[in-house]
Amino acid sequence: MKKLMIGNAAIARGAYEAGATVAAAYPGTPSTEIVSTFAQYEGVYAEWSPNEKVAMEVGAGASIGGARTLVAMKHVGVNVAADPLFTFAYTGVNGGLVFISADDPGMHSSQNEQDNRGYGRFAKVPVLEPADSQEALDFTRLGFEISEEFDAPVMLRITTRLAHSQTMVAEGEKKEVQMKAYRKNGPKFVMLPGHARMRHAEVEKKFHKLREYAETSPLNRIEWGHKELGIITSGVVYQYVKEALPGASILKLGITNPLPQRLITDFASQVERLVVIEELEPVIEEQVKSWGIKAEGKEIFTLQGEYSPEMIAEKLSWTQPAVGFGLDKEVPPRPPLLCPGCPHRGVFHTLHKMRLVVMGDIGCYTLGALSPLEAMDACICMGASIGSALGMEKARGEEFASRTVAVIGDSTFVHSGITPLIDIVYNQGTSTVLILDNDTTAMTGHQDHPATGMNIRSEPSPKLDLVALVKAVGIKNVRVVDPLQLDQLQTALKEELNRREPSVIIAKRACVLLNKVVQTERYYVDKELCKGCRLCLRTCCAGVSFLDEEKLAVMNHNCVACGLCPQVCTFDAIKKVEG
């Protein structure tokens, strides 16, 4: 029986069927469901690692130890994991290792849209690109064989549309695989220069063999149509091509590193016009052109965002764009926003009010950058807030630092905020760091992390004590406040900013979506007292709205009675319903 599965669940299934017994990941859209799904299978080990570098290292260790291992991350996670990856590509594996790079063309949930097929070439690891959930399962399974046969970690590169589309899957049987024996092997696994030189030679050798494999692998296939137009494509874009260009000949590449040069050359020689269609970077196209083959690609197609069937059809002038009503231009945009009752709202309301310079970080709280809160000056990557606050201080001096804060979520702090905090202490910065401890990794759908006291299976595990940790790295001024007690928070900020010493303020309150406590209190607007000043709207909470006709505030059914807006209202017009 076939069933519907998102690509991520199919990958988990493929790893399970291939006999993988260890999996490690740090959450990140669109990769998160891979290892959380894998963790549900019996007889396997899965973990949320503190970050992607650790996940890759846990993966490397498990592989060296002999187990088939799955590692997953979003595209930018590979930046974090790149250090172990590049040298693990030299040592090669013992038990097969497949790692998933989940790229995000169009940046549905990301800060950039880097094309990680580039990493495949850079690190010299094989890259597989499935085009639907069935292929996601099959390629993952096969990936473990390729990994072991060619002694290399294998990258399975997917994109958001594959990760989060449900398509039909026929599950297979779970394979019984023996753990590989572990034998100490310094020349293979200890990367001293002398060993590494030999391993590099091995990498080149196995890459040569991989090229031959790619020439005949069933993962690369030609679907012959008419010969006027030949398309080379991979991944989910293949589906768009099938839909947009019925009848064209297609070379569908399942292995995009290394490329099968002879197969491509042969295909090119048989079609009149050759077009390479790939989202983001011209990874395939540039290599094809470098072989002297005449092809088109980025002359026609953009380097940016997601493709679609209609866009491909239009670009190759098969169809006219559909004429619509254009009503979409008449409606205001709807960016995401902080939930009613979100503890982050108290923080950003206060930061806005105090007009501080805010070095931000990544998580739900990045939404504090949007109007009208607009309380963020920079946000680059996970963990960057703390280091860049120190950089600001070193560039502009202590006076400036007394108006600057770094703001970072709890999961992000554990991911990559600890080392820059050590830097602040070590290099005698005076910055104030706000850790927003909402007891979860909210942005990616509420995963546990070391400071929540739960593991990936929601079983209790030792809880990282953030206060003790911060003190241990040498921060003397640490305090814990409730972010929805605005006075408390503001006082803490004022005092710590004035101190010529580094401080950490932990704003502690659980994500409102986590403990869906039944709301016991209710608030209402006293019509006598409300002056219609709209100050409450500046919290941009969906729980309070304005009736245009009445020019008064009203609490609506979205309100979860967090008690923030009554503190903001200067006329005390928002009141608790008594009794």
Next chain:
Amino acid sequence: MLGQTTNIMIVGVGGQGTLLTSRIIAQAVVAMGYDVKVSEVHGMAQRGGSVVTQVRYGDKIYSPIISKGTADVLLAFEKIEAARWLDYLKPGGMVIINNERVNPLPVMSGKAKYPDDIHNKIAGLVPRTVIVDATSIAEGCGNIKAANVVLVGMLSQAINLPEDQVVDAIREIVPPKALEVNLAAFNEGRQLMTSAG
């Protein structure tokens, strides 16, 4: 050429339950033996942003995403979201609009106005427009959270899915304790659509 394909776009605001709706519909059409693809939204937009889920089924489906001007039905959980995605509707297609207003951020902060009669404008442009108060119907059934299943009822009737298949899918997907309310909501939705033609 492709065989018959049905394209359904389900649009709304992150958190309104569009995902559940698409999963029920998809589950029902799988049981009918179709090839099915569903494109979902996870991640950032789920935090109150504009979300779109796409369901496609037929003999053979390639793309998980729907092209402009090809949706058979546009099901909108919120009024301006119907307008935002209207160009995906095919000529002769049907729009089902939940008469619900959720202010987006620019409206909350006073930077933009909410076009409150946008649904009437759509009804003027698209002959097959159905406007429904799913929230109050769901409230009548016992829980406003079942508004999305009222819409499932309407949608499933609009595309002629057999009742049994959809009910089976609801039983499979909805938690047991919410089942009764949801089945009532589903029936209300179906009947409403029958009378709407």
